Amino acid sequence: MSAGCCTRNSVFAPTKPTLSWKFTLPSKTLPPLRKTTKRFAVFATFISTSKPTVLVAEKLGEAGLDLLKKFANVDCSYYLSPEELCSKISLCDALIVRSGTQVSREVFESSGGRLKVVGRAGVGIDNVDLPAATEHGCLVVNAPTANTIAAAEHGIALLTAMARNIAQADASIKSGKWQRSKYVGVSLVGKTIAVMGFGKVGSEVARRAKGLGMNVIAHDPYAPADRARAIGVELMSFDEAISTADFISLHMPLTPATSKIFNDEAFSRMKKGARIVNVARGGVIDEEALLRALDSGIVAQAALDVFTEEPPAKDNKLVLHENVTVTPHLGASTAEAQEGVAIEIAEAVVGALKGELASTAVNAPMVSAEVLSELATFVTLAEKLGRLAVQLVAGGSGVKSVKVTYASARGPDDIDTRLLRAMIIKGVIEPISSVFVNLVNADFIAKQRGVNLTEERITLDGSPENPLEYIQVQIANVESKFASAISDFGEIRVEGRVKDGKPHLTKVGSFGVDVSLEGSIILCRQVDQPGIIGKVGSILGDENVNVNFMSVGRIATQRQAVMTIGVDEEPRKEVLKKIGDIAAVEEFVFLKL
Numbered sequence: 254m255s256a257g258c259c260t261r262n263s264v265f266a267p268t269k270p271t272l273s274w275k276f277t278l279p280s281k282t283l284p285p286l287r288k289t290t291k292r293f294a295v296f297a298t299f300i301s302t303s304k305p306t307v308l309v310a311e312k313l314g315e316a317g318l319d320l321l322k323k324f325a326n327v328d329c330s331y332y333l334s335p336e337e338l339c340s341k342i343s344l345c346d347a348l349i350v351r352s353g354t355q356v357s358r359e360v361f362e363s364s365g366g367r368l369k370v371v372g373r374a375g376v377g378i379d380n381v382d383l384p385a386a387t388e389h390g391c392l393v394v395n396a397p398t399a400n401t402i403a404a405a406e407h408g409i410a411l412l413t414a415m416a417r418n419i420a421q422a423d424a425s426i427k428s429g430k431w432q433r434s435k436y437v438g439v440s441l442v443g444k445t446i447a448v449m450g451f452g453k454v455g456s457e458v459a460r461r462a463k464g465l466g467m468n469v470i471a472h473d474p475y476a477p478a479d480r481a482r483a484i485g486v487e488l489m490s491f492d493e494a495i496s497t498a499d500f501i502s503l504h505m506p507l508t509p510a511t512s513k514i515f516n517d518e519a520f521s522r523m524k525k526g527a528r529i530v531n532v533a534r535g536g537v538i539d540e541e542a543l544l545r546a547l548d549s550g551i552v553a554q555a556a557l558d559v560f561t562e563e564p565p566a567k568d569n570k571l572v573l574h575e576n577v578t579v580t581p582h583l584g585a586s587t588a589e590a591q592e593g594v595a596i597e598i599a600e601a602v603v604g605a606l607k608g609e610l611a612s613t614a615v616n617a618p619m620v621s622a623e624v625l626s627e628l629a630t631f632v633t634l635a636e637k638l639g640r641l642a643v644q645l646v647a648g649g650s651g652v653k654s655v656k657v658t659y660a661s662a663r664g665p666d667d668i669d670t671r672l673l674r675a676m677i678i679k680g681v682i683e684p685i686s687s688v689f690v691n692l693v694n695a696d697f698i699a700k701q702r703g704v705n706l707t708e709e710r711i712t713l714d715g716s717p718e719n720p721l722e723y724i725q726v727q728i729a730n731v732e733s734k735f736a737s738a739i740s741d742f743g744e745i746r747v748e749g750r751v752k753d754g755k756p757h758l759t760k761v762g763s764f765g766v767d768v769s770l771e772g773s774i775i776l777c778r779q780v781d782q783p784g785i786i787g788k789v790g791s792i793l794g795d796e797n798v799n800v801n802f803m804s805v806g807r808i809a810t811q812r813q814a815v816m817t818i819g820v821d822e823e824p825r826k827e828v829l830k831k832i833g834d835i836a837a838v839e840e841f842v843f844l845k846l
């Protein structure tokens with residue numbers, strides 16, 4: 254059993270509802286984290302006794318580096334080849350990148366499980382293999398807000414530069430020419446601009462375009478219409494937006510759904526002479542189709558900050574096209590944005606390494622701070638119940654079907670059980686495998702191991718003061734090494750509650766028990782007769798094993814009882830044998846928490 258393994262920890266701060274996981278790296282003085290975020294993802298990392306190492310693989314603002322250095326060894330190694338990155342990564346606990354580094358599956362595989370956090374110092378995480386990160390239990394955090402304005406301003410800069418041929422005219426005059434009639438531009442005022450992707454950057458572009466006197470429309474299948482309406486923008490379908498607009502500004506993420514969404518067909522539906530700005534991702538445009546559209550005049554001009562391949566090839570025809578204005582992915586590159594991004598990502602990475610809450614987790618569920626503090630002890634209870642239940646399974650019978658029941662007087666929608674679910678999976682799987690389970694990879698690991706976890710809610714009458722009354726974990730279709738743990742319905746069943754702020758085991762099989770879930774537990778079924786408790790107690794006492802809790806639950810007087818004994822340390826095998834040898838003891842089991 255790995256329950257006592259010292260390289261892992263899952264213990265949520267059990268006594269006071271702080272917003273942190275209790276454990277991990279040595280405490281270092283850190284600058285206080287900003288308190289601006291409301292939603293968090295919890296990430297349990299592993300205990301390490303030395304300073305963590307953070308590999309910064311692309312240029313990061315000084316303020317962020319300073320913050321990192323207070324907590325970690327910081328290795329700034331820029332321009333690593335993919336092979337160099339893979340070979341370095343096994344020595345790193347965290348990796349920070351911008352858009353220029355591919356964090357591929359090979360990177361996670363090469364890390365040997367050490368890499369716990371990838372920080373993307375910016376918004377787009379299309380250069381990080383998220384499924385691979387999740388499978389490896391690696392948290393991915395980004396810095397989603399600090400470069401929004403910079404990107405929006407760059408979009409507007411490209412829009413105006415394109416409309417007035419600034420770059421071309423600049424190059425012309427520098428080459429000794431004076432071509433006033435060649436560079437007559439087009440006006441923006443009164444024109445329609447379609448903002449494709451009405452998120453943080455898109456809405457800031459929309460605001461600024463309004464200020465330029467443009468008519469702003471937008472397409473975003475996920476944006477709330479009232480947010481758009483609030484700044485006087487009408488949301489419409491993709492086709493309607495691109496066929497109505499004089500200018501089209503791209504602000505959506507690169508996803509399988511948006512990859513090459515601007516293709517021959519899309520260009521053919523645009524107004525003749527449309528102008529396109531792309532400060533999002535090169536991959537949302539089929540670049541060959543754009544070239545054809547430019548050559549045929551469907552698209553009059555394009556202004557591109559991003560490319561499918563970065564840097565683009567020297568002979569890239571789009572880059573060299575006279576109607577195309579280009580910048581080398583400069584959207585986020587202002588001094589202000591880079592300082593902001595560096596601080597934002599350093600805080601997120603340090604927090605995650607400390608086991609705290611990541612407000613910008615990309616591959617873990619977000620849980621509000623309030624929910625988190627309320628559920629803290631139940632999270633511990635959930636993991637321990639999972640650990641107990643799986644240790645009751647007889648060797649050889651595979652765990653496939655786990656059912657969790659949450660009983661509460663609160664309404665079904667009032668409790669976010671994702672954390673509890675993840676921790677039960679952790680509790681069930683870690684003792685029987687060598688994998689590290691956390692909130693990031695719990696569902697993936699469960700699926701991979703063929704463990705099907707179902708959840709049920711029972712709504713109780715009464716005052717909903719506590720978020721939950723009890724949690725019950727059942728493992729079906731297995732045999733138990735402690736027959737009394739099998740309920741009347743044939744499955745292993747353990748149930749627990751939070752009492753006085755501490756997790757307690759309150760039921761095993763059909764027996765009511767009551768033991769605080771600390772240290773380890775001996776479960777013992779005996780014929781209910783006087784003197785047994787004393788005998789077991791003195792066997793443990795003689796061996797200096799401290800009993801911290803003991804309870805007896807019986808079915809009926811003078812029949813059978815289950816004794817639950819909480820012990821601080823694991824008794825020697827011989828001691829356990831002595832307990833088993835007591836005549837009235839029918840079965841017993843030792844369980845680590």
Ligand SMILES: NC(=O)C1=CN([C@@H]2O[C@H](COP(=O)(O)OP(=O)(O)OC[C@H]3O[C@@H](n4cnc5c(N)ncnc54)[C@H](O)[C@@H]3O)[C@@H](O)[C@H]2O)C=CC1
Pocket residue numbers: 376377378397400401404449450451452453454455472473474475476504505506507510511532533534558559582583584585586
């Ligand atoms: N060039 C640069 O240096 C920078 C580029 N970016 C890029 O700009 C883009 C937008 O960034 P943010 O506004 O911060 O992200 P965001 O997540 O706030 O906004 C993206 C919006 O796109 C929408 N969207 C998703 N699928 C869509 C689809 N199929 N069609 C239309 N809209 C869709 C989403 O609903 C969301 O509202 C990202 O691709 C990001 O990587 C961001 C910062 C700097």
Ligand SMILES: O=C(O)C(=O)COP(=O)(O)O
Pocket residue numbers: 351352353374375376377378400582583584585586
């Ligand atoms: O934040 C983003 O999505 C960006 O594209 C910025 O990229 P960068 O950090 O400048 O490489």
